[in-house]
Amino acid sequence: MNTKSFKEKLEIEKKGLEEELGQIAIFNTETNMWDATPDQDMMGEIDDNDAADRFENFEERSAMVTTLQARLIDINIALGKIESNTFGLCEVCNQPIEADRLEANPAARKDKTHMNEQ
Ligand SMILES: [Zn+2]
Known part of the structure; x- marks a missing residue:
């Protein structure tokens, strides 16, 4: 299979995802995971209602980080499969993906x- 165009597509999407994550999260080199960051605009003095809003905002941010x-x-x-020449094979039955x-x-x-299937 010619994987060149797939590799390009994947690398473009990867770059975009890393940029998006960089705006709402910080990469944790100990866990190799992205951690959501608190909203900088909301870091000033806050009353109790704002604190609740900020929490909700952070929850949304964390959910987005999880998805991305x-x-x-x-x-x-x-990308790893392209390197090991197993790209495009189903992980369950090992047949080529459509x-x-x-x-x-x-x-x-x-x-x-x-x-x-899980
Ligand atoms: Zn299959």
């Missing part, structure tokens, strides 16, 4: 038959 990080991990896995599925999502880890 999960996608980044999938992309890193896909071309249209890979086009839509180059980080797909399973084919259409197994995409909903």
Whole structure:
């Protein structure tokens, strides 16, 4: 399989994800995970209501970090598979993932038959 265009797509998406994460999180080199940062605009003096708002905001931020990080991990896995020549194979049955599925999502880890399996 020619993986060049997939690799380019994955690397572009990876860069975008890292930029997005960089705005709301900081990379923890001890855990190799992104940690959500508090909202800088909200760091001034706050009353109790604001504190509740800020918490909600941080919760949203953490949820976004979790989502972006999960996608980044999938992309890193896909890039690793390109390096080891196992890219595009379903992780469940080891058969090639459908071309249209890979086009839509180059980080797909399973084919259409197994995409909903854990
Ligand atoms: Zn499969």
